Amino acid sequence: MNEIISIKNVTKQYKTKGEYITAVDNLNLSIKKHEVFGLIGPTGAGKTTVIKMLSTLIIPDKGSITIDGYDVVREGNKIKRILGVLAGEFTRSLYWRLTGRQNLEFFAKLKNIWHPQERIDYLTELFDLKKWENKLVMRYSTGMKHKLAFAIALLNDPPILLLDEPLTGVDPITSYEIKKLIREDFREKTIMWASHNLYEIEEMCSRIGLLNHGKLVLEGSVEALKKKYWSYERILLIVDRPQIFLEIDGAKITGKNRVEIKTDDVTATLKKIVDICIQNTVNIEEIKTVKPTLEEVFIAGVKK
Amino acid sequence: MMLDELRKIGVFIKRDFHIMLTYRLAFSAMFLNMVFSLLYFILFGSMFGTRTPTVLLPYGGDYIYYLLVGSIGWGFLWTVMNATSASLRNEMMMGTLESVMLTVTRISTIVIAYTIFGCLMGLLTIAIILIVGFFLFGITIIGNIYAFFVMFLSTVMMMGLGMVFGGLTLWIKNIGNTIPLIQNIAMFFCGVYFPITILPKILQPIAKFIPFYYSIEGLRKTLQINSSLSEIYYFITILVLLDVLFIFLGLFTLRKGVVKAKKDGSLSFY
Ligand SMILES: Nc1ncnc2c1ncn2[C@@H]1O[C@H](COP(=O)(O)OP(=O)(O)O)[C@@H](O)[C@H]1O
Ligand SMILES: [Mg+2]
Numbered sequence: 001m002n003e004i005i006s007i008k009n010v011t012k013q014y015k016t017k018g019e020y021i022t023a024v025d026n027l028n029l030s031i032k033k034h035e036v037f038g039l040i041g042p043t044g045a046g047k048t049t050v051i052k053m054l055s056t057l058i059i060p061d062k063g064s065i066t067i068d069g070y071d072v073v074r075e076g077n078k079i080k081r082i083l084g085v086l087a088g089e090f091t092r093s094l095y096w097r098l099t100g101r102q103n104l105e106f107f108a109k110l111k112n113i114w115h116p117q118e119r120i121d122y123l124t125e126l127f128d129l130k131k132w133e134n135k136l137v138m139r140y141s142t143g144m145k146h147k148l149a150f151a152i153a154l155l156n157d158p159p160i161l162l163l164d165e166p167l168t169g170v171d172p173i174t175s176y177e178i179k180k181l182i183r184e185d186f187r188e189k190t191i192m193w194a195s196h197n198l199y200e201i202e203e204m205c206s207r208i209g210l211l212n213h214g215k216l217v218l219e220g221s222v223e224a225l226k227k228k229y230w231s232y233e234r235i236l237l238i239v240d241r242p243q244i245f246l247e248i249d250g251a252k253i254t255g256k257n258r259v260e261i262k263t264d265d266v267t268a269t270l271k272k273i274v275d276i277c278i279q280n281t282v283n284i285e286e287i288k289t290v291k292p293t294l295e296e297v298f299i300a301g302v303k304k
Numbered sequence: 305m306m307l308d309e310l311r312k313i314g315v316f317i318k319r320d321f322h323i324m325l326t327y328r329l330a331f332s333a334m335f336l337n338m339v340f341s342l343l344y345f346i347l348f349g350s351m352f353g354t355r356t357p358t359v360l361l362p363y364g365g366d367y368i369y370y371l372l373v374g375s376i377g378w379g380f381l382w383t384v385m386n387a388t389s390a391s392l393r394n395e396m397m398m399g400t401l402e403s404v405m406l407t408v409t410r411i412s413t414i415v416i417a418y419t420i421f422g423c424l425m426g427l428l429t430i431a432i433i434l435i436v437g438f439f440l441f442g443i444t445i446i447g448n449i450y451a452f453f454v455m456f457l458s459t460v461m462m463m464g465l466g467m468v469f470g471g472l473t474l475w476i477k478n479i480g481n482t483i484p485l486i487q488n489i490a491m492f493f494c495g496v497y498f499p500i501t502i503l504p505k506i507l508q509p510i511a512k513f514i515p516f517y518y519s520i521e522g523l524r525k526t527l528q529i530n531s532s533l534s535e536i537y538y539f540i541t542i543l544v545l546l547d548v549l550f551i552f553l554g555l556f557t558l559r560k561g562v563v564k565a566k567k568d569g570s571l572s573f574y
Contacts, residue, residue, distance in 0.1 A: 014569055052569065057402055059566045077408045085406050092399025092572065097326045098319065109315040110407035112308055136326065152403070 004160065004190050005031035005054065010063035012049050012214075023049040025214035027063070031192060036182070038205030039194040042302060046214040047194040048088055051164045054192070055085045067160065081111075084158035088165045088194075090149035094137050100124070100148050101133040107152045116155065123151040126181070143174040150178065161191045167200050179204060198294045208294075210301040218301040222294060229300045230292030232264040237273070238286040248272050257285070309413045316417030317424070338429060339436050345371040346441050359499050363524060370524075372443060374496040376433060377523045380426040380455065381462050381516055382487055387422020388415055388466020392561075393473045393480050402572045411562050412555060415470055419463040450526035450536050457543035458519035464550025465515075471557030474565040494520045515550070518542045 012024040024046045031037045039047050052058040053065060056076040065072040067079050087093050095103055101120065108116030124130045127147040137145060146169075153161065167175045182191065182204065195201055201208060202222055210218040218225055237245065237259040245251050248269065250262035263269040266289055277284060324331060349368030356365040363370050391414065395401035404414060437443040472479045493500060493511040500511045511517045522539030525531040565571045 012569075049569070055406060057405060057566065057571055058569045059563070061567075080406060080408050083406070087402060089399060089572070093403040095319070095323065095398075095400060097323045102319070102322055106315060106319050107403065107407060110312060110404060110409045112408060114311070 002033040003030045004033045004068055005029075005192070006064075006066045007050070007054075008064050010053065010060045010065060012046075012053060012058065012060050022214050024053070024060075024211075027211075027214070027216055029209055029216060029219070031190060033190055034188060035207055036191040036193060036205045038201035038208035039192060039211060040196060040198065040201055040208055040298065041211035042196060045211040047196075047211055048164055049214075050211070051085070051088075051162050051192065051194050054162055055083060056080060081156065082159055084153035084156065084161045086150055086153045086161070086163045086166050088168075091142065091145045093149050093152070094145060096138045097136060099134050099136055100129055100140070100144075103137060103148060104133075104151060104155065108155045111156045113155060119155060119157075123154060127151050128177075142169060143171045146170050146174060147178075159189055161186070161189055162194075163191065164194045165197075166193065166195070167197065168195065175200075198298055202294045210298060212302050212304075217304055218297065225297045226292045226294070229297045232262050233266055233292065234290040235261045235263065235266065235269060235273070236286075236288050236290055237261070237284065240283045240285075241280070244276060244280055244282065245273065247276075309410055312409055312413050313417045313420060316414065317421050320418075320421045335429075335432055338433060339440075341375070342372075342433055342436060342441070345375065359501050363499065364528060368443065369445070370499075371497060372433070372437065373445065373524055373527060374520060376430055376445075377455075377458075377520045378491065378494070378496045378516075380430060381458055381519055383426040383429065384419060384422045384459050384462040385466045385469070386483070387425065388419045388463055389469030389473065389480060389483065391415060391418035391466075392470040393477075396473070396570075396572060399572045405571060411558055412467075415467055415558065416463065419459070419466060422466075423459050445527065448526060450540070451523060453540055454519065454522040454526050454543065457540065457547055458516075458523075460547045461515060461519070461543065461550050464547065464552075464554035467554025468550070468557045471554070471559070471561030474561030474570070477570075490514050490516055493517060495524070496520060515546050518546065 007027055007029040010024055010027045011022070013020045013022050015021075027046075027050065039050060041047055049058060053060050053072065054067065056072050056079060059073055068082060070078045072079055095106070098106065101124070104120045104123065105116060108120065113119065124133050127150065129144065129147055129151065132140065132144060137148065140148065150166075167178065170178070179200070193201065193205055205222065207221050208219070208225065209216050220228070232250075238257050239245070239259065240257060242253050242257055242259045245259045245261070246253070248261055252260050252262075254260045261269060261273075273287070276282070346368055349366075349371060352367050357367065360367060360370055392401065395404065395414075405411075434445060437445075469479060469483065491497075493503070493507070493514050494517045495511070500508050500517075511521075518539050522536070522543060525535055525539060
């Protein structure tokens with residue numbers, strides 16, 4: 001239907017010192033127009049390899065990848081025009097001995113934007129780089145380098161963005177600004193967001209795929225995945241006498257004065273807790289229900 | 305499309321100038337260094353006094369002149385070659401090659417731009433040597449249209465060779481380290497500091513198989529008043545053939561190198 005990125009049976013192996021490492025293993029994935037897709041997975045799972053294959057920097061061994069109908073291997077130039085890529089090692093993607101503005105002008109022209117001044121003014125304004133645009137990138141902080149790399153990726157106003165660990169190593173203020181930008185101004189763009197930071201993924205992405213050892217082990221909306229993997233919720237209690245709660249099914253002492261109760265019926269369990277409290281006159285310091293987090297889905301998926 | 309690629313060459317050269325300007329010290333040191341090399345040649349040459357070694361007779365007899373033409377020509381060839389082949393290596397190392405490859409730019413455009421920049425640097429060097437040589441030491445080298453042709457054809461040949469090494473760098477990361485060795489071995493047979501006629505008879509034919517020999521010897525012939533046109537055309541014809549060969553080889557290796565790097569995922573690895 002409105003599929004814009006299609007990955008079919010893609011495998012990529014690297015050969016190092018005579019040994020083969022399968023970085024991506026028979027991957028099938030489909031990304032829809034205008035969605036923010038989160039690609040998660042532990043370090044070494046193959047996320048960067050997927051992003052690089054989509055950006056035409058790495059050629060897959062097997063399978064096919066199309067973006068907006070174009071084949072990444074044969075029609076790379078058509079794809080590059082509609083793509084904005086933020087590499088994982090963004091600091092290495094810049095010329096440190098050019099100024100910010102010289103970097104922007106250089107890359108704009110390589111992208112066939114021959115009159116980029118207006119666009120560059122807009123981007124330096126957007127990323128708050130105006131004051132620094134004529135200083136060498138050497139002198140920039142990591143946050144500023146990051147914003148510059150982002151600005152370069154946006155020069156051609158691409159409808160598709162591939163972001164590899166876009167917030168890793170980025171200070172909280174820059175990180176906040178970028179998330180805000182994506183949420184508010186990029187609703188029309190299709191975004192693939194690779195990261196192992198589950199908080200940012202949960203915050204930003206509508207759908208996720210979990211990679212482990214190059215295989216897609218889970219895929220779906222965050223809510224659906226949570227429901228699938230955690231039908232129960234947990235109740236956490238901090239009380240002075242935890243042992244008396246052990247009569248409830250699924251209760252476990254998990255620390256000094258701490259009880260955790262797993263349940264699939266929160267209301268009924270809460271009632272039991274209240275009953276016990278009244279009978280025994282216990283002092284409750286804290287009580288809260290804990291909803292499953294993406295982290296738990298992640299761990300379940302990786303251990304599968 | 306083609307026009308865009310041509311305009312991009314200008315964009316790359318502008319970038320290189322901007323970068324060069326941030327290396328002011330290294331840059332001035334390089335030129336000062338050249339003036340000193342020049343001084344060495346003058347001193348070497350003056351050891352012979354007014355006596356003319358017989359091996360130099362076919363070249364006019366003046367050793368200082370002989371050394372200067374040889375070293376200017378040789379220096380220019382390898383400036384061009386290094387500029388071309390080191391380009392990909394540096395950009396891979398810095399990590400900027402991937403950023404450039406994310407744009408719609410041909411790899412050959414990137415490399416040709418580097419050659420032209422190297423060529424400009426080489427010409428600047430020659431200009432400085434000639435100016436310093438003239439004002440400080442009273443030496444004049446008068447060029448002509450044939451000398452220009454030989455230099456131009458040699459530039460194209462070195463660009464091709466640079467592409468070969470550039471392509472191989474994507475393959476064998478530190479192939480560039482072998483360049484100084486190749487350069488020194490080749491120098492033996494190219495008549496840079498001494499005519500090949502002083503080599504043992506059995507070694508002399510090797511020169512004919514070394515492409516750079518045709519550049520240096522060709523340059524000398526065009527600068528000599530008594531050379532015949534047929535002699536000059538001989539060198540020019542061979543250089544044209546070498547150009548075709550090296551450009552073809554260069555483009556081929558470069559293309560293969562990029563595909564290989566994209567398969568290995570080594571565009572930004574070093
Ligand atoms: N160029 C390469 N050469 C050899 N092995 C590589 C290369 N790039 C990645 N790998 C290996 O492939 C696997 C996947 O890496 P990567 O795609 O970077 O994963 P992630 O981004 O999820 O951390 C890892 O085991 C990594 O060591
Ligand atoms: Mg990665």
